[in-house]
Amino acid sequence: MMWLNRDIVSIGDFSVDEIMEIIDKANKMVQYASSGHPERPLSGKIVATLFYEPSTRTRLSFESAAMRMGARVLGFGSLEGSSVAKGETLSDTIRIVNSYSDAIVLRHPAEGAARLASEFADVPVINAGDGAGQHPTQALLDIFTVWKESGPVNGKSIGFVGDLKYGRTVHSLSKALSMFDVSLYFISPEELKIPKHIKKDIEKRVPVRETKNLEDVIEELDVLYVTRIQKERFPDIEEYKKVAGIYVIRPSLISRGKKNLIIMHPLPRVDEIPPEIDHLPQARYFKQASYGVPVRMAILDLILRGE
Amino acid sequence: MMWLNRDIVSIGDFSVDEIMEIIDKANKMVQYASSGHPERPLSGKIVATLFYEPSTRTRLSFESAAMRMGARVLGFGSLEGSSVAKGETLSDTIRIVNSYSDAIVLRHPAEGAARLASEFADVPVINAGDGAGQHPTQALLDIFTVWKESGPVNGKSIGFVGDLKYGRTVHSLSKALSMFDVSLYFISPEELKIPKHIKKDIEKRVPVRETKNLEDVIEELDVLYVTRIQKERFPDIEEYKKVAGIYVIRPSLISRGKKNLIIMHPLPRVDEIPPEIDHLPQARYFKQASYGVPVRMAILDLILRGE
Amino acid sequence: MMWLNRDIVSIGDFSVDEIMEIIDKANKMVQYASSGHPERPLSGKIVATLFYEPSTRTRLSFESAAMRMGARVLGFGSLEGSSVAKGETLSDTIRIVNSYSDAIVLRHPAEGAARLASEFADVPVINAGDGAGQHPTQALLDIFTVWKESGPVNGKSIGFVGDLKYGRTVHSLSKALSMFDVSLYFISPEELKIPKHIKKDIEKRVPVRETKNLEDVIEELDVLYVTRIQKERFPDIEEYKKVAGIYVIRPSLISRGKKNLIIMHPLPRVDEIPPEIDHLPQARYFKQASYGVPVRMAILDLILRGE
Numbered sequence: 072m073m074w075l076n077r078d079i080v081s082i083g084d085f086s087v088d089e090i091m092e093i094i095d096k097a098n099k100m101v102q103y104a105s106s107g108h109p110e111r112p113l114s115g116k117i118v119a120t121l122f123y124e125p126s127t128r129t130r131l132s133f134e135s136a137a138m139r140m141g142a143r144v145l146g147f148g149s150l151e152g153s154s155v156a157k158g159e160t161l162s163d164t165i166r167i168v169n170s171y172s173d174a175i176v177l178r179h180p181a182e183g184a185a186r187l188a189s190e191f192a193d194v195p196v197i198n199a200g201d202g203a204g205q206h207p208t209q210a211l212l213d214i215f216t217v218w219k220e221s222g223p224v225n226g227k228s229i230g231f232v233g234d235l236k237y238g239r240t241v242h243s244l245s246k247a248l249s250m251f252d253v254s255l256y257f258i259s260p261e262e263l264k265i266p267k268h269i270k271k272d273i274e275k276r277v278p279v280r281e282t283k284n285l286e287d288v289i290e291e292l293d294v295l296y297v298t299r300i301q302k303e304r305f306p307d308i309e310e311y312k313k314v315a316g317i318y319v320i321r322p323s324l325i326s327r328g329k330k331n332l333i334i335m336h337p338l339p340r341v342d343e344i345p346p347e348i349d350h351l352p353q354a355r356y357f358k359q360a361s362y363g364v365p366v367r368m369a370i371l372d373l374i375l376r377g378e
Numbered sequence: 379m380m381w382l383n384r385d386i387v388s389i390g391d392f393s394v395d396e397i398m399e400i401i402d403k404a405n406k407m408v409q410y411a412s413s414g415h416p417e418r419p420l421s422g423k424i425v426a427t428l429f430y431e432p433s434t435r436t437r438l439s440f441e442s443a444a445m446r447m448g449a450r451v452l453g454f455g456s457l458e459g460s461s462v463a464k465g466e467t468l469s470d471t472i473r474i475v476n477s478y479s480d481a482i483v484l485r486h487p488a489e490g491a492a493r494l495a496s497e498f499a500d501v502p503v504i505n506a507g508d509g510a511g512q513h514p515t516q517a518l519l520d521i522f523t524v525w526k527e528s529g530p531v532n533g534k535s536i537g538f539v540g541d542l543k544y545g546r547t548v549h550s551l552s553k554a555l556s557m558f559d560v561s562l563y564f565i566s567p568e569e570l571k572i573p574k575h576i577k578k579d580i581e582k583r584v585p586v587r588e589t590k591n592l593e594d595v596i597e598e599l600d601v602l603y604v605t606r607i608q609k610e611r612f613p614d615i616e617e618y619k620k621v622a623g624i625y626v627i628r629p630s631l632i633s634r635g636k637k638n639l640i641i642m643h644p645l646p647r648v649d650e651i652p653p654e655i656d657h658l659p660q661a662r663y664f665k666q667a668s669y670g671v672p673v674r675m676a677i678l679d680l681i682l683r684g685e
Numbered sequence: 686m687m688w689l690n691r692d693i694v695s696i697g698d699f700s701v702d703e704i705m706e707i708i709d710k711a712n713k714m715v716q717y718a719s720s721g722h723p724e725r726p727l728s729g730k731i732v733a734t735l736f737y738e739p740s741t742r743t744r745l746s747f748e749s750a751a752m753r754m755g756a757r758v759l760g761f762g763s764l765e766g767s768s769v770a771k772g773e774t775l776s777d778t779i780r781i782v783n784s785y786s787d788a789i790v791l792r793h794p795a796e797g798a799a800r801l802a803s804e805f806a807d808v809p810v811i812n813a814g815d816g817a818g819q820h821p822t823q824a825l826l827d828i829f830t831v832w833k834e835s836g837p838v839n840g841k842s843i844g845f846v847g848d849l850k851y852g853r854t855v856h857s858l859s860k861a862l863s864m865f866d867v868s869l870y871f872i873s874p875e876e877l878k879i880p881k882h883i884k885k886d887i888e889k890r891v892p893v894r895e896t897k898n899l900e901d902v903i904e905e906l907d908v909l910y911v912t913r914i915q916k917e918r919f920p921d922i923e924e925y926k927k928v929a930g931i932y933v934i935r936p937s938l939i940s941r942g943k944k945n946l947i948i949m950h951p952l953p954r955v956d957e958i959p960p961e962i963d964h965l966p967q968a969r970y971f972k973q974a975s976y977g978v979p980v981r982m983a984i985l986d987l988i989l990r991g992e
Contacts, residue, residue: 145445163645168438452752
């Protein structure tokens with residue numbers, strides 16, 4: 072496959088074979104993710120991280136990945152410090168940063184920003200989240216986590232719990248997983264159900280089950296993917312508390328699951344996973360976060376060196 | 379000439395020979411500006427970028443130049459994150475950062491800040507814009523762009539259009555160009571004419587023509603240097619719209635110019651150059667922005683290694 | 686002693702022998718502090734600087750030290766640009782950055798934050814100031830300055846002047862110095878006296894003298910450690926002015942001191958040391974600030990390479 076100079080805009084741009092190629096390469100990078108690649112394959116390269124909205128985890132994870140490969144990093148972590156106040160368009164900023172760097176990692180509040188940027192840049196653009204749109208490297212590191220921590224993706228039963236209506240992560244990850252041979256479970260309150268058009272699309276390819284009760288399906292799951300329920304989604308704080316309380320993950324619930332169940336979360340978490348869960352063998356969300364580095368090392372190497 | 383440890387405070391500090399030496403060196407750097415200098419001549423050096431007001435383009439351009447030469451970069455991109463809130467004077471901050479770095483790139487809202495800083499630092503200070511004062515590396519990259527994109531500076535007819543009253547860029551660039559054998563055209567509304575003292579100074583050395591009508595002179599120009607007209611300069615928004623509308627660069631106007639006319643702009647642009655111009659062969663403003671890297675690579679090498 | 690992977694949380698965690706080992710190593714680093722260690726011993730390592738409140742001097746000093754040793758740096762310089770707004774706990778952020786870096790430098794407004802962080806990180810945590818708590822590398826560079834600029838610490842008479850009540854620096858430094866064979870002088874207005882429990886603790890080990898009058902003791906001092914008196918501590922601005930005015934360091938006062946007296950200050954200073962003092966041979970506060978680099982180079986090398 073052609074990787075050199077390729078933009079990473081949407082997880083939907085990748086075939087299953089391409090996803091598996093990234094996973095395979097990321098797996099080779101794991102050994103270098105905490106010590107640095109001994110050959111510094113990206114030495115001399117500059118990665119620009121343009122974060123039009125703050126996201127510490129994603130930004131630092133990309134920067135760590137770039138540095139572990141020997142590249143250097145420049146950019147900004149928030150709008151303060153950028154020229155946007157002077158009224159510059161995104162396309163002009165991209166055209167300029169294009170001449171300062173070898174790859175652009177873009178986080179932007181507007182859906183479609185990364186696609187637009189990729190049209191104005193000669194260097195490859197990586198979408199690090201564009202509003203309600205895509206965050207493909209998050210989906211890739213999530214799939215890598217399933218593969219690494221739970222074994223082959225095919226055959227897995229994967230449940231998403233929490234806010235499935237607004238969660239960008241759930242939408243693109245469940246779409247990507249539906250390209251594999253999996254069963255998907257969507258567990259949420261009525262108010263936060265997965266959008267119908269996404270569910271319909273997924274149902275064409277894999278079995279889907281929707282429920283309000285995590286208890287009803289916990290025994291069937293190989294992977295429990297928990298997401299945060301945001302207060303702001305509820306007009307009434309009492310309503311929020313009631314709903315949020317139901318989806319807090321308790322050890323007693325986990326003990327009813329499969330022996331090899333793993334718990335994932337895109338983080339940051341608030342109350343939906345209490346600290347007592349952290350010590351259970353099922354908890355893999357910090358491991359998951361750590362996989363951001365090898366997955367992004369693999370992606371940077373693929374698009375900057377083509378292999 | 380002695381370059382080692384030299385401060386870059388004002389374009390007025392340089393002779394024509396020195397400017398040509400920088401241009402010559404920058405030209406050699408162009409080939410390394412997008413891939414990095416293979417010898418990493420500034421390896422082990424630290425460049426501090428102290429930006430007391432944000433300027434993404436200038437900061438990232440300096441950081442890219444430093445990294446392309448093998449140097450490392452530390453600093454801040456805006457006041458948030460600096461000690462200024464604690465009441466520290468600029469001279470104290472400079473004396474301290476002096477011991478953390480090998481060169482200081484300073485952006486500051488107060489005119490004269492860079493000169494002051496250069497008196498308190500042992501390491502060389504580069505002025506990256508000090509309020510209404512100077513921005514010498516911008517002038518140098520502009521002259522480099524003329525030279526590279528249009529040929530020898532001597533003999534050129536160069537027109538400045540837009541806000542010539544408040545534009546720091548126009549003031550120092552036109553002064554610098556007047557050391558060469560050029561003709562200068564100042565095209566602006568009555569309200570935004572170039573200050574008399576600057577015009578008088580320039581007229582001592584080169585022919586100057588002043589006009590309100592770009593149409594009257596477009597056929598004579600080799601270089602059209604466009605600047606932004608800022609809304610804030612006009613008490614009446616209707617007045618602004620009338621003036622700004624006149625100086626929008628249209629393809630029909632450009633088609634009347636010389637075959638080899640080039641269009642420059644220090645960026646960011648707003649409405650004065652519409653996107654339809656971007657695709658014309660005359661448009662060189664993104665090229666101009668990209669030359670910030672090789673010009674700054676040359677300057678950093680000259681002052682940090684002396685050659 | 687075991688240094689590899691050790692957390693640097695409180696100056697109280699170190700024995701006199703360990704402090705002397707750091708001083709000895711820092712002294713060897715001085716020659717590399719402005720040019721970079723030729724062997725780049727920390728090449729391939731990543732140092733994370735997480736500054737939950739801005740402190741330009743401390744952050745840039747750590748970053749310079751890391752870079753001079755060949756390491757790379759990522760992080761944030763202020764809360765803007767961090768995930769804290771999304772409600773993430775410090776312990777979760779630490780667990781994640783733990784997988785992005787080889788050492789974490791933490792500045793946090795809450796006392797005890799660094800100790801907490803060290804419990805959640807596998808990589809070593811360096812406390813770069815935690816509210817009213819500790820700032821151990823500041824104390825270490827202060828002791829290094831005494832040793833380097835004034836000779837062996839044992840036998841010295843060291844006076845602290847200014848705000849001794851709220852100054853974190855004075856508290857931890859005076860405690861650390863009391864492990865040596867020194868005499869300590871606390872010179873302050875009634876309102877800003879050193880807290881009784883600290884004084885009592887110190888008096889167990891070394892002679893202490895407390896006074897309001899710097900004139901009374903200036904002739905006895907080898908080291909005069911000046912601190913800033915903050916306006917905010919006084920309900921009445923007139924009261925502040927009266928007090929602050931008394932403790933301004935004048936050349937006439939300094940001339941009455943020992944020939945080898947040195948003047949230190951943690952910086953930033955405001956009015957307590959006027960610029961006319963800067964040129965006296967006694968003024969060592971900029972030298973002191975510069976020693977932040979070799980001391981932090983030594984610490985990073987000890988905890989990242991164990992030697």
